[in-house]
Amino acid sequence: MRDDKTILEDLAASVISMDEMKAVAVSEEALERGIGAYEAITGGLVKGMEAMGASFEKGAVFVPELLLASEALYAGLDVLRPHVVGRAKHTVGKAVIGVVEGDTHDIGKNLVKLMLEAAGFEIIDLGRDVPIQRFLEAAVDNGADLIGVSTLMTTTMRGMRELVDLLVEAGIRDRFKVLVGGAPVSRSFARQIGADGYAANAVAAVSAAKELVGNLVPGQ
Amino acid sequence: MVKDSSPEVKVTFLPCNRTIKARRGANLLDLAHEAVIDLHNSCDGSGTCGKCTVSLLEGEVSPITREELTLLTSAEIARGVRLACRTQVLGDARVKVVCEVDTSSLRILEDGFCPKFSAYRPAVRKACVQLEKPSLTDGLSDAERVERAVGAGFSTRTALVALRSLPGALRDSGFNVSAVLCGDEILGIEAGDTTAECYGLALDIGTTTVVASLIDLSTGIEAGTASCGNPQARHGQDVLTRIGHTGHPGGLEKLRRLIIRKINELARAVCENAGVSPRHVYEVVVAGNATMVHLLLGVPPASLGVSPYVTAFRRGLTAGAAEVGLGISEYGQVHVLPSVSAYVGADIVAGIVATGLHESRKPALLVDVGTNGEIAFGSKDGMVACSCAAGPALEGMNISCGTIAVEGAIETVSMDGSVEFETIGGADPIGICGSGIIDAVAALLNNQVVDRSGRILPVRRFLDGGGNPSLACRISERGEVKFILAKNNGAGQGASADGIFVSQKDIRQVQLAKGAISSGMQVLLKEVGVSPADIDKVYVAGAFGQHLRRESLVRMGLVPQELSDKVVFVGNSSKTGAALCLLSLDKRAEAEEIAGKIRYFELSVYPGYDRLFVEALAFPA
Numbered sequence: 001m002r003d004d005k006t007i008l009e010d011l012a013a014s015v016i017s018m019d020e021m022k023a024v025a026v027s028e029e030a031l032e033r034g035i036g037a038y039e040a041i042t043g044g045l046v047k048g049m050e051a052m053g054a055s056f057e058k059g060a061v062f063v064p065e066l067l068l069a070s071e072a073l074y075a076g077l078d079v080l081r082p083h084v085v086g087r088a089k090h091t092v093g094k095a096v097i098g099v100v101e102g103d104t105h106d107i108g109k110n111l112v113k114l115m116l117e118a119a120g121f122e123i124i125d126l127g128r129d130v131p132i133q134r135f136l137e138a139a140v141d142n143g144a145d146l147i148g149v150s151t152l153m154t155t156t157m158r159g160m161r162e163l164v165d166l167l168v169e170a171g172i173r174d175r176f177k178v179l180v181g182g183a184p185v186s187r188s189f190a191r192q193i194g195a196d197g198y199a200a201n202a203v204a205a206v207s208a209a210k211e212l213v214g215n216l217v218p219g220q
Numbered sequence: 221m222v223k224d225s226s227p228e229v230k231v232t233f234l235p236c237n238r239t240i241k242a243r244r245g246a247n248l249l250d251l252a253h254e255a256v257i258d259l260h261n262s263c264d265g266s267g268t269c270g271k272c273t274v275s276l277l278e279g280e281v282s283p284i285t286r287e288e289l290t291l292l293t294s295a296e297i298a299r300g301v302r303l304a305c306r307t308q309v310l311g312d313a314r315v316k317v318v319c320e321v322d323t324s325s326l327r328i329l330e331d332g333f334c335p336k337f338s339a340y341r342p343a344v345r346k347a348c349v350q351l352e353k354p355s356l357t358d359g360l361s362d363a364e365r366v367e368r369a370v371g372a373g374f375s376t377r378t379a380l381v382a383l384r385s386l387p388g389a390l391r392d393s394g395f396n397v398s399a400v401l402c403g404d405e406i407l408g409i410e411a412g413d414t415t416a417e418c419y420g421l422a423l424d425i426g427t428t429t430v431v432a433s434l435i436d437l438s439t440g441i442e443a444g445t446a447s448c449g450n451p452q453a454r455h456g457q458d459v460l461t462r463i464g465h466t467g468h469p470g471g472l473e474k475l476r477r478l479i480i481r482k483i484n485e486l487a488r489a490v491c492e493n494a495g496v497s498p499r500h501v502y503e504v505v506v507a508g509n510a511t512m513v514h515l516l517l518g519v520p521p522a523s524l525g526v527s528p529y530v531t532a533f534r535r536g537l538t539a540g541a542a543e544v545g546l547g548i549s550e551y552g553q554v555h556v557l558p559s560v561s562a563y564v565g566a567d568i569v570a571g572i573v574a575t576g577l578h579e580s581r582k583p584a585l586l587v588d589v590g591t592n593g594e595i596a597f598g599s600k601d602g603m604v605a606c607s608c609a610a611g612p613a614l615e616g617m618n619i620s621c622g623t624i625a626v627e628g629a630i631e632t633v634s635m636d637g638s639v640e641f642e643t644i645g646g647a648d649p650i651g652i653c654g655s656g657i658i659d660a661v662a663a664l665l666n667n668q669v670v671d672r673s674g675r676i677l678p679v680r681r682f683l684d685g686g687g688n689p690s691l692a693c694r695i696s697e698r699g700e701v702k703f704i705l706a707k708n709n710g711a712g713q714g715a716s717a718d719g720i721f722v723s724q725k726d727i728r729q730v731q732l733a734k735g736a737i738s739s740g741m742q743v744l745l746k747e748v749g750v751s752p753a754d755i756d757k758v759y760v761a762g763a764f765g766q767h768l769r770r771e772s773l774v775r776m777g778l779v780p781q782e783l784s785d786k787v788v789f790v791g792n793s794s795k796t797g798a799a800l801c802l803l804s805l806d807k808r809a810e811a812e813e814i815a816g817k818i819r820y821f822e823l824s825v826y827p828g829y830d831r832l833f834v835e836a837l838a839f840p841a
Contacts, residue, residue: 059724059725061675062674062728064838104822107833107834129527154525155525
């Protein structure tokens with residue numbers, strides 16, 4: 001019988017090696033061993049995803065590998081999630097995300113959604129060409145912690161500025177963290193428009209989102 | 221001692237040694253533009269591209285900004301390098317331009333693929349007539365006399381201009397005049413027999429380069445060609461950035477004037493070289509992408525930059541040259557070819573006319589390997605098109621040591637044991653351009669330095685797998701992983717402690733571009749229901765058409781392996797198509813029909829495109 005630590009490491013390894021079948025098998029093993037499902041997810045699968053993320057940022061792996069790794073992760077999640085109990089059920093945070101008004105390119109945003117969900121965020125995906133007002137409404141209606149906005153085109157970046165201004169006007173700027181990203185977006189642009197954060201890619205979006213959301217008190 | 225606090229300062233730019241007076245606090249990039257110095261400015265001064273580098277030799281400027289600290293290397297900062305867009309002059313200053321784009325040596329594709337052409341019927345022609353002098357009995361006006369003799373009526377567009385010079389032309393020449401005709405209309409009347417002087421201009425307005433071809437309309441022979449960089453690049457490298465610039469007050473007019481002035485300069489140059497007067501050029505036929513065409517005519521292009529990406533107009537359009545601002549004959553006209561959509565423009569339609577894709581019996585592909593990666597596919601039975609958000613990697617931009625095709629740019633690379641490369645003009649390497657990066661990636665794949673997933677192998681693993689040691693020593697793992705092509709020789713843009721290299725990030729950029737184009741191709745083939753094996757021709761157009769090697773395109777996966785021998789490089793097919801339309805009203809009508817018939821697919825909303833794109837990122841085995 002393998003010890004807990006080895007099983008958790010193997011869960012991480014299954015994600016890193018993008019092996020769906022292995023992820024399923026080791027997840028089942030973890031349950032049989034009596035390892036808490038939540039621990040198996042965060043201490044095993046998600047750790048593997050974080051390692052993939054680090055490899056991605058270094059350039060050693062690319063988008064296809066990230067997606068295959070996430071498929072392995074979700075295969076494991078399918079096995080483990082039904083067994084998560086109690087306070088551990090609560091998410092890291094809730095985010096509303098979408099592609100800014102006027103832009104229809106959503107591959108990047110879809111990758112961010114995948115990575116954030118893998119990291120434990122609850123995502124409300126507004127899709128593409130999302131009217132600015134809609135971001136605000138969805139954030140309020142869903143009690144979100146974070147609003148994520150992406151764009152591929154320089155011509156639509158101004159929508160991000162408009163969103164921040166709209167939040168200020170509505171007197172609810174402090175209720176949400178605004179995270180922006182996309183090829184033409186930069187940290188200095190994010191600063192200029194008063195956004196809370198910027199992420200250069202889907203992996204960086206996870207650490208940025210976690211940092212912005214801080215530690216949520218379980219039970220909320 | 222009185223402190224000099226005058227509001228005016230003097231700024232000298234080197235190496236061209238141009239001094240201009242400026243207001244204290246003026247922005248250095250604006251000043252460079254005023255001094256007519258072309259700095260690299262991809263992002264239109266928004267502080268994100270890091271390309272507008274200058275070296276402060278002397279003088280006081282504003283403190284360094286956060287953007288500069290991020291975008292410049294510490295070595296550059298130590299040397300006094302600043303970004304012009306982020307710097308204000310606070311006193312007299314001497315500034316050395318580090319990144320000037322020497323567009324005089326720009327390698328521009330002037331030649332196009334020239335198919336056999338028989339349906340020769342230009343829009344503009346001349347006819348000489350001897351009129352009867354007026355008499356008390358006939359009571360005809362000058363205009364009526366001319367119209368009756370020629371058998372055509374004055375065009376309403378040029379009537380006023382024509383009438384103003386009509387009386388003088390008739391009487392100076394003893395009523396022996398030449399009529400300038402377009403279709404069944406008279407554009408103008410010239411004194412004497414000027415039928416031998418009848419020229420037209422075929423113009424290709426690219427985002428990066430502009431090419432003009434002077435053509436003798438009476439013989440169909442090209443009298444000369446000239447080209448230059450597109451001066452709008454000063455306000456952004458890509459169409460979206462320029463569209464954004466039109467959102468600033470006066471932005472559209474500024475961009476319009478820039479291109480008009482440059483076209484007039486080009487026209488004068490090409491005419492002078494051919495011994496032709498611009499007054500004898502009567503028509504300009506224009507091909508270009510939709511944004512270029514909108515900017516040329518001063519039509520606001522904002523709607524092209526946001527979904528649903530519609531143009532203000534897309535059908536072919538004819539306007540008076542004087543009204544447009546072009547310095548050709550005062551009776552002259554400009555005909556802009558039709559576009560299909562915001563992202564498949566008149567340049568692609570012209571390319572289809574030039575390659576005859578619309579008349580082919582078997583399916584053919586036309587691919588423009590550039591930033592907008594336009595693809596047209598089909599045959600006489602129907603055509604489809606799309607535009608791939610490829611990004612500028614395949615044109616040498618967004619690449620660490622990337623540059624446009626100027627002298628010194630590495631344009632071919634081979635790695636048979638050792639690394640060999642050729643630069644444009646044989647000059648010392650200053651960077652790597654589009655064809656160079658494609659060759660480099662293909663060579664790296666062939667030598668297993670880069671694996672299918674696009675990863676530069678760690679040195680140890682490369683050697684363990686039997687990799688060539690002389691290549692292994694070029695893999696640098698200090699910091700960012702990169703493959704060194706040329707060691708540092710201290711010169712130019714892109715050189716650094718590591719010289720000229722291809723980094724891991726660069727390979728990823730190339731993958732994104734290749735993935736975009738490859739998946740776009742797959743969508744079109746799927747829509748027409750054709751498999752690669754059935755394709756008869758793959759026409760490759762682009763800013764470097766003839767310098768691309770088909771083996772590299774295939775190795776990278778831009779062209780499927782089975783189509784390798786179907787590749788035809790068509791160079792500047794946009795210009796060729798424009799010339800054909802200049803010489804033939806039938807071709808012009810075909811262009812209109814093509815534009816109307818093509819089905820355009822917006823890839824960003826195509827079902828399942830996400831998956832196709834991601835799957836296309838890997839290189840072929």
